[in-house]
Amino acid sequence: MPRHENHARLDVDLTGAPGPTSSKKTPFDGDTCTLWRLSQYGSPFNLSGVPTRRRIGFSGKKDDGEKALDARAGLLGDLQELLWAHVRAAGDDDRRAVSSAIAARAPRRNPRENMRRKELFSPEVEDALRVLERGPRVLLVLQGMDASGKGGMVKSVMTAMDPLGVDVRAFGKPTRTEAREHYLQRIIRALPAPGHVGVFDRSYYEDVLVPTVQGTEAEETLGDRVEALRIFEAELVRKGFVLIKVLLHISPEEQLERLLDRLDREHKHWKFDPSDVDAREEFQTYQTVYSALLEATDADHAPWHVIGADRKWYSRLAVQELLIAALDDLSLRWPPAAYNISRKRARLKAALGG
Structure with missing residues (x-):
C-alpha cells in the first residue's frame, strides 16, 4: 500500500x-497512515459501510493488542520528547526548516480564499491567527458518538507522553460568553503550543454536526462553516500543525451496552448525561451527517481516519500508531549542544572536588 502524500517524511x-x-x-500489516483513511472508501462516503468491530490490519487477539500498546508506548514518549527538544533547543535555521516543510503540505492561499476569509472569519479570529506562534506541533482531533471511547483514549494513549508537553481539551456546549463570540475563538485559545501534542475531545466539528442534526441553523450557514473549517485547518498547517483527525466509529449495539453499563454501576452514574438518550434517538441521523461532513473536510494536509471503536483496545492501538507515525515523519534530530562539552564536563568534575 503506497505511503500517503500527507505523511511523507x-x-x-x-x-x-x-x-x-x-x-x-x-503491530499492523500495511501502512498505518492509510489503513483507516476515509478516502479509500470512495465517494459518496457512507459511514455505515465501515466496520466497527473488525481488526483492520491486525491479526492478533486482545492480549496481543494490549501488549503491543504497552510495547510501543515508550517510542511514543521518546518521539514526543524529541519534538519538545527541537522546539526548545534546535537552532533557528533548523526550526525554520521544519516549520517551512510542514507549511508546504498545505495548499497555497488563493484570491478566493483571501476573499472568503473576510466573509467567514471575524476580525478577532483573523487577529488570533495572525499572532499564533509558528512551530511544529501535533493536534489529535477525536470525534465520535457518546461512549465511543474518546475519554478512555486520552487516558490510555496520552499517558505515555510527558504531561508537561500534552494539552487536552474537551469541548462541550459553549458558555454564554463563548456563544457571543465567533465559534472559532474558543478553539484558537485551546490550541497547543509549538512542541506540544494537543488533543481535542470533540472539536470545532461540533459547530457543524450538532446544529445540522438539530436543525437550528440555516443550510447556507452550515455550508459556510464547513468551508471555514477547511480554510482554518489549512491555516493551522501553515503555522506548523500536524493534524490527525479520528472518528471513533461505534455500532449502535455496542453504544447501547456501554450506556447501560453507566446506568448499572454507581461509580459510572456521573458519566451518564440525559442528553445521551436524545443523541441516541438520532443515531442514524448522526451517521448520515458524519458521512457528509467527513468527506467534505478530508484533505491531504488534514486527513480523516475512521477507526472501528467496538474494541477499545484496538482503537487505542490504532490511534497510538497514528501518533507515532506523525511524529516520526517529522524526521527530527536531537539538537546539538550549544556549548563546549569538554569544558562543561571538566567543570562538573571539578565542582565540590568531584
Missing part, C-alpha cells in the same frame, strides 16, 4: 544526533 537537513525512529515493524 519531511525532507529537511537538520544538525544534531539522529532521533528515535518507528522504522521497526509496527
